[in-house]
Amino acid sequence: MHPVTHEVTQRIVERSRADRADYLERMEAARSAGVGRAKLSCANFAHAFAAESPADKLRMRDPTAPNVAIVSSYNDMLSAHQPLERFPAIIKAAAREAGATAQFAGGVPAMCDGVTQGRPGMELSLFSRDVIAMSTAVSLTHDAFDAALMLGICDKIVPGLTMGALSFGHLPTIFVPGGPMTSGISNAEKARTRALYAEGKATREELLDSEMKSYHGPGTCTFYGTANSNQMMMEMTGLHLPNSAFITPNTPLRDALVAAAARRAVEIRDGTNDYTPMARVFDEKAVVNALAGLLATGGSTNHTLHLVAMARAAGIRITWEDFDDLSRVTPLIARVYPNGTEDVNAFHAAGGMAFVIRELLKAGLVHADVTTVAGQGLGRYTAEPFLDGDRLVWREGAEVSLNRDLLRPVDDAFQAEGGLRLLKGPLGRAVIKTSAVKPEHHVIEAPARVFDDQDQLLAAYKRGELNRDFVAVVRFQGPKANGMPELHSLTPPLGVQLDKGYQVALVTDGRMSGASGKVPAAIHVTPEAADGGPLAHVRDGDIIRLDAETGELAIKVETNELMSRPPAVCPPSGHGYGREMFGLMRRVAGPADAGACSLFEAA
Template sequence: MNTLIQEVTQRIEERSKETRAAYLTKIENARRQGPHRGALSCGNLAHGFAACSKEEKADLTSMIKANIAIVSSYNDMLSAHQPYEHYPQRIKEAVRKVGSVAQFAGGVPAMCDGVTQGTPGMDLSLMSRDIIAQAAAVALSHNMFDGALMLGICDKIVPGLLLGSLAFGHLPTVFVPAGPMPSGLPNKEKARVRQLFAEGKVGRDELLKAESESYHSAGTCTFYGTANSNQLVVEMMGLHLPGSSFVNPGTELRDALTDAAAVQVTRLTDLGDNYLPIGHIVDAKSIVNGLVGLLSTGGSTNHTMHLVAVARAAGYIINWDDFSDISNAVPLLTRIYPNGSADINHFTAAGGMSLLFKELLDAGLLHNDVRTICGDSLEKYRMEPRMLDGELTWVDGPTKSMDKEVVASVASPFKPDGGLTVLNGNLGRAVIKNSAMRPGTEQIKAPAVVFEDQFELDAAFKAGELNKDCIVVVRFQGPKAIGMPELHRLTPPLGVLQDKGYRVALVTDGRMSGASGKVPAAIHVTPEAWDGGLIAKVQDGDMIELNITTGALTLLVPEEELAKRENKLANVAHHQVGMGRELFGAMRTHLSKAEEGACSLFIEQEQN
């Protein structure tokens, strides 16, 4: 094993001894010999299978056959999740054929950041993750189940389903993907049209045409944002079937993989000899493997919060220093938009997950001694699924990249590091994704231009007030202030300024999209402005230094001057009412700091 990755794993285990032990005790106490429904009263059980067929009722009464919970995030509005419409029936049939039963246990909400981007609904996006976790817990709380299948793909949904699943860590659980849409208009061309629209050089009709040709069918969006990062990380953690993450929907192979996932979970229940609950799979090594996969591919910065929360749900404490050190240990092996021009389908064609596993395993960058839904190592993940004579099988994956512009080798990577840096300074701690940044943008010292709402930037940009070297500060965007919406609408205007030759950067206590790219963006600044962070005292014209090489994020204002400034709170009431946002007030006030996962689910545990 790589020495640094081994050190990070060991320190995570050391700092988490008590919390992990408590978690394992909790899930062991939740386990019982035989089906859980055996402890239900006759009235409880009768309610639980009232709508089942006679055969299913007999099977569930016998207590010798497994009952699998299906938890789905299906809705028609998310292109990635629309294929899930027909999954439950397919899963039930696959499970029935191997002598078990599957029941649809519950649905969870699933919002699309692509739809809510730049609208009031986006203020609910991050908080929806915790609601999804709670909804999954409600679905599983009927105690009827011996295992679970989690159907989810996009931004907050997979992290939420992981949080909910780990609360029921005594249950074997398999995650079931649905795959990306076929390639459409290249993402780079879509971004070009967005910038032209921001400059007023094309109209709405041309912009909508470009967007529709990019997002054009059922399936996950093809750029490497949070949704596809979710899929890659979950496979790296051994919770997907090998090679199943990026198979297009509506194909014979996709259907066969769904059937196989349904069957696989029945093999892991406590009714057999191969009991393997999710709480045992997700351990420190599994989490580190997820981080290695994320960072070696330039994945979404949203996981600097999501994986912190997921780890906490499994009893582990991780922080941004762990991300930073692993980023320093692993090379950048992929160029997928926004880190390049290729999309996720091009990545698959170039070698995909099996090649990525091979490169990382051979270089000692992944823990191979881990449990997965397929066995006690990652060896099967070197293989890729194929249909041969109508049957699903796994064959040896490629031994080298089929396109070296998309997938590189550890011996000859795109960058020697993973491209995620933690910044520290008097402005606080922040993360910056530099894997897609242009050479020469690693350091910028410039005057601040301060906004307290992302929409204010549009007006300033259109008025030409930002045509200069500057560091744009957008504050009061953090978890407790307004729920930490993504600020992806800032990308086109800032990209235009950069293309004009101005040295620009962004500093914010909010989030950028998982597709943040070429503009230097110090995001997730903590402490946030609402919590009294120094970012609340920045004024227009203050000099700020952002330096990736040294890791500095510094407000260059004398301490005596800062002491005179009042720490005023912005008026964010218009972000807290309307579009249902008033219903989330209590949750918003209990969200933890960004580096602690921006999570509301562990308050009582922390207090106890």
């Protein structure tokens, strides 16, 4: 085990000791209470199974016959979730074959940041994670289940499902992904058209045609954003069946994996020798493994929020310092768009998660001795699923990268560090993703141009006011201000200015995206401007220094002088698009470095 990985793990264990013990005690109490449906009155029982088939009703009357919950984010508007429509029927059939039953316990909302990007609905996005967590708990609270299957894949959905399922951590739980869509046009071509449109050199029709050729079918978007980072993390934590993340939808192999997940959930229920509760799988070592995977693959910055909140739901406390320390020793061994040119389908074909996990295990950067739903340690996840006729089998995955422009071994990594850094200074704490930022842009010092929302910046760009060196300060974008929307729509215009040769950076208390790219961006600044943070006191022309090498986020104004200035006033939160219903969540949300969560106390 690498000494830094060991040290970070030990301090997480010590930091979490009291909370983790309390969580595990609660989960053991829930287990000791016995299977829920055994405690149901006759009327309760009849309500729970009234709509089932006669054969399933007969089986459910047997107190030893297991019942599996299905919680799903299915909707047919969004490509990633549409394939989930077919899964319940596959799961129910597989459960029956295993002598069990399965019920669709509940659905959770699933919104797409790709649709709401730059729109008012984006202000609901982050808190939809907490709504999903609560919806998952509601789905399971009928207490009639021996195991659970979580059907979800995208940005806030998997973190929310994880947080909700952990409140029923005594149940064995397996996450069942849908897989990525097949590849469309090249990412380079898509990015080129976006840049041309931002410069006014491409029409909206040309842009729309390009986007529709990229996002063209069922499955997740194929770039390595938050959705696909989610799938990587579920592999690293052992909550997937091995290497099931990046199998495309509506294929025989995908269907076989869905059925296998149902059968495995029955096999690991309480009362068997293989009992594997989620609380035991998602432990401190699993969280460190997820962190290492995120860093080694250049994953989404959103997980500096989500993984903190997910861990907290299991009584585990991680900090941005943990991310930073592990990033300094975890080499970047994958370059998937936007950190490279190829997509997740090419990543999977080159060796994918089996190769990544094998390399991290060899380097001692992850823990092998973990509990997984597959029944063995993390080494089980170096295998890949295949169909041998109609039979699902696993065999060892690639030991050598099949595309070294995309995937490399640890001893020949793309860069020595994971590309995620903690920034600190008089403007607060922030994170920056450097894996897609050229080294010459790691240090930016320039005058501030201050905006209170992203529309102000876009308008200034269109007026031609940003043809110079500048640090864009976009404030009042934190969780308490407006729900912390992603500001990914700022990437094309800022990228255009960077390409013109100007020194450009972004500093914001909002989020960027799993698709964060070449523009250096200090994001998730905390404390946020709406909560008394220094960003509320910054003025146009203040010299700001962003140094990703030293971890510095500085302003060339004395702190006393800066904080003595009258703070800018946070604009009123928006109404419409449902935003008014999330006022309570905005008020109680914790800071970004505590997961920006409305479900837990920030301390």
